[in-house]
Amino acid sequence: MSIDYRKITLDGLWHNNPALVQLLGLCPLLAVTASVVNSISLGIASTLVLIGSNLTISTFRKFVPDAVRLPIFVMIIASFVTCIELLMQAVTYELYQILGIFIPLIVTNCVIMGRADAFASKNPVSASLLDGAMMGVGFTIVLVILGGLREALGSGTLFADMHLLFGPMANNWTIVLIDDYKGFLFAILPPGAFVGLGLLIALKNIIDKRLKDRLLANAPTQSEIPINKRVRVTGHIS
């Protein structure tokens, strides 16, 4: 069985995007996306954990007894999360304080557990590695878009405080969209995240529908075949 790397990539980024389609990991997604810098940091942290856990679980997949697989997965994930947490504590201490409880909570992120159980424990190492990376990137992209939307609407800036993550070179990355903006508290608060995520999902569905329509328009022969046939109740069924 050959591995379809293209399909894995597309699934992670679009067709089976963890945030937009599977709706997993909503707790951190909704809680920390009040600004771009928070979103990027949490996205990177989750992606690293996802890659590491997928890699490890896939490597040992043949030795893990089925009955106790979930506790074992959790322990593997937790050790990676601890590494990331210590790393953030050492390198980006302010961000570590801002993100607070949501870094240790990556352990309970359903995206990671879901990929471990549904993909990594059944597939070879290379495929699992790619799957982890693509799911992580897909998750991060949604986080960043939502973070950008909420930051622009809520505080009227973009990329504020990026130096917390990228060091002094990012000191003047902040883009002030509107001077003297009074702030729109709703976008910063959790309800704004729910509405924002809902709109993003709607946008994805619209794009999917357009793509499908275009596909159907290019292949008209398929639509000529009648799909619904009346069921004959009496007589011969040939």
Place this chain on the structure above:
Amino acid sequence: MALIRITSPHVHKPTSTAGIMRLVILATLPGILAMTFFFGWGTLINIVWASALAITFEALCIRARNRPLSFYLRDNSAILTAVLIALALPPFAPWWLTAVAVFVAIVIAKQLYGGIGQNPFNPAMVAYALVLISFPVEMTRWTAPFMLYGEGWNILAFTDTFSLIFGSWVEHADAFTSATPLDEMRHRGGLTTEEAWRASDVLANVGAWHAVSAAYAMGGVLLLYKKIFSWHTPAAFLLSLGGIATFFYIISPDTYADPFFHLTVGGTMLGAFFIATDPVSSATSNKGKIWFGIGIGSLIYIIRTWGNYPDAVAFSILLMNLAAPFIDQYTQPRAYGHKASKRGMKEKI
């Protein structure tokens, strides 16, 4: 003697959505007049501005959703939502605040859910709650009723009001802003209610608020008489709020405001007759409407007294909107010829 034979249904004329909406808008007229009388031209300007925006947003959404434009625009529901928002907002709310509220009500709370008849929440209250938590400064900037100033009725000129709403806030603003009675009652420090009544200017002029509430109630009674809604929701709402308030007032009149105050100040009357009776987002059966009203009344008292916000009509109604399907499930009337259905936990046999 020839009898005229008429078959059922015995209705005089078909009721249309547009007609009902028009009647409800007409019923807000006493309230609009009272608000204008006591709080100046701001309410009228807001109503016109909000209605224009509402129609624009509604038309854009209907066009985007490929629905018949004139059919849906002619049902007046967008204008009613706009009027209710304008009445609920502070009279000198800046123009962008009204714009945000109307956008949220029409586009997000109504059209995104599928347009008229499909919204699980009352659009006007969604908009009000959103701007209340988003812009606490602007939303608490109420004006004192104009009977406060000098001798006689000294209303702010129309042009001044207009420039206040659409232009800069700073010029005359501070002379006119003031707390609402509910704010005043809430932040009275260590005073007892009795001392607060004596000490506060705002509470001394509470008559204006009573008058506005009475005007809303008049409109509500007209709608009740016209059978636009049944008595169940408003009666349960007002009785439960009044009942709970009486109970606590009897226990400790120094700590809790009297029931009359609770019923006639803030958004109680507007909520009871114009918002809670919304046929789309409230409970359906009569029994359900009673529970719905009781829920709103008790939540209002709880949030006003022990919560973080001075008034709670919007939050309470939204919370009960959320509970309406649940209430409907348990209060479904028995159909003739059927036994009452058993709801709740299944008994073990």
